Amino acid sequence: MLMRYSPFKEIEMMEKEINKMFNDLFRSFDRSYEYPLMDIIDSKDDLVVYVEIPGVNKDDIKVKIHNDVLTISGERKEPELPEKANCLIREREFGKFMRSIRLPYPIEVSKVNAEYKDGILKIILPKKEEVKPKEIQINVS
């Protein structure tokens, strides 16, 4: 992207970067309270939920919808290691996880679709017909 050079712009970008660093730092503190992390995108026809769960077997993930609560649970197992492996650094976490969210719209439960690829679980929840935004064409004469 090309832009005209302005020193203020550069300061602005730096500020953004510093803010991002701060946010990242604080987020890592309360990370344990909300695992797995998720993104929810509200588009016209459906609600798309992305859940970050790397290294989990596809069969170990459970997605449930009860009333209007979506629950994602599962277990992250440790990898199989050869015998006599010495651990030098350990930063990754393992174990059971569960997280529930309340859905903001009524969902067509029979049409829910989920796929797991590259450590990201993507759940597509189609909205019920009555909550979809409708466009009404008004003819101006």
Added chain:
Amino acid sequence: MLRDRAITKKSFTTYITPPADLYETQDSHMIFLDMPGVSKDDLNVKVIDNRLIVQGKFEIEKPKDSEVLFNEIEKGEYRREFILSGDVDRNKIEAKLVNGVLTLTLAKREESKEIEIKIN
């Protein structure tokens, strides 16, 4: 015109540091890296001098007219560097990407492997 300069966003890029596990076995080092969202094509593993560099890109596509309700997942570029110790055979590095976890197996050099010496 001389004052015009390009500010590329790249100069300010901060990378996501993927968490790593490091194990040592008798004949290899094993590195596990959590890089959710990175597909095989977006992953780049290379060795420069004695540095092992792992880099990958992750983006979530957002359809038009959509609203983001939750934004917790970090998106962008992953990058992590490791300094290779002298006992790693640079030509015998294997990489495997399964479900967003990158497994690197760095074989040790033949001459630096553990040998047991029998006592007569």
